[in-house]
Amino acid sequence: AQSVTQLGSHVSVSEGALVLLRCNYSSSVPPYLFWYVQYPNQGLQLLLKYTSAATLVKGINGFEAEFKKSETSFHLTKPSAHMSDAAEYFCAVSDPGGGNKLTFGTGTQLKVEL
Amino acid sequence: ETGVTQTPRHLVMGMTNKKSLKCEQHLGHNAMYWYKQSAKKPLELMFVYNFKEQTENNSVPSRFSPECPNSSHLFLHLHTLQPEDSALYLCASSQESGRGANEQFFGPGTRLTVL
Numbered sequence: 031a032q033s034v035t036q037l038g039s040h041v042s043v044s045e046g047a048l049v050l051l052r053c054n055y056s057s058s059v060p061p062y063l064f065w066y067v068q069y070p071n072q073g074l075q076l077l078l079k080y081t082s083a084a085t086l087v088k089g090i091n092g093f094e095a096e097f098k099k100s101e102t103s104f105h106l107t108k109p110s111a112h113m114s115d116a117a118e119y120f121c122a123v124s125d126p127g128g129g130n131k132l133t134f135g136t137g138t139q140l141k142v143e144l
Numbered sequence: 145e146t147g148v149t150q151t152p153r154h155l156v157m158g159m160t161n162k163k164s165l166k167c168e169q170h171l172g173h174n175a176m177y178w179y180k181q182s183a184k185k186p187l188e189l190m191f192v193y194n195f196k197e198q199t200e201n202n203s204v205p206s207r208f209s210p211e212c213p214n215s216s217h218l219f220l221h222l223h224t225l226q227p228e229d230s231a232l233y234l235c236a237s238s239q240e241s242g243r244g245a246n247e248q249f250f251g252p253g254t255r256l257t258v259l
Contacts, residue, residue, distance in 0.1 A: 034186075039184075062245050064247075066250075071252065072252050072253075073148070073234055073236075073250030073251050073252045073253055074187075074234070074236075074248075074250040075250070076247050076248075076249075079245070079247065081245040120187070124245075126245070130175060130192075130238055130240075130246050130248065131189055131192065131200065132187075132189065132248065133186075133189075134186040134187040135186060136184065136185065136186050137186075
């Protein structure tokens with residue numbers, strides 16, 4: 031069975047500061063990994079995904095994530111936070127051989143302060 | 145309309161009511177999903193349909209009854225719900241669900257309150 035752990039249900043950063051949202055996964059096989067963002071009163075939007083190609087994945091809105099197999103991690107980063115980045119972020123994992131079923135973490139609420 | 149749409153956006157119902165949630169995708173996808181999003185809990189996959197056939201039922205109570213008449217439409221019929229069923233219900237779609245790398249596109253959700 032797969033699982034996802036997102037450390038920190040709430041993260042607060044200053045505008046212009048580095049954003050780091052943590053995601054660790056547990057999977058018996060090399061998984062596919064995703065980061066989604068959810069703005070208030072909206073559905074989830076894909077930021078980026080890892081599907082066994084390059085380990086450093088670039089996504090939309092300046093976000094990127096690095097797959098580290100040895101650490102079973104897929105942390106999301108952005109060099110400089112913007113007020114518009116305030117949202118909830120979800121890490122998810124799927125088994126390449128198990129259809130398209132996503133297992134989500136509990137989410138991290140990002141707050142950006144002036 | 146573009147992307148994935150859901151109606152209604154908000155629904156309040158009593159425990160004895162019967163209501164339906166509707167999802168429509170305009171992306172030409174073959175797979176559709178229902179998720180439940182409750183506060184402080186991970187998104188829970190409820191049902192998966194692939195080419196109109198149900199391929200996943202994640203031990204969902206029978207008071208939730210899905211229907212997928214074609215690859216573009218997905219319904220969730222609700223009857224005799226409980227207050228703990230109050231949540232945001234999200235619909236998603238993707239290319240056929242056999243490959244785990246396919247991105248899922250989400251609708252805005254229906255906020256359900258059961259009194």
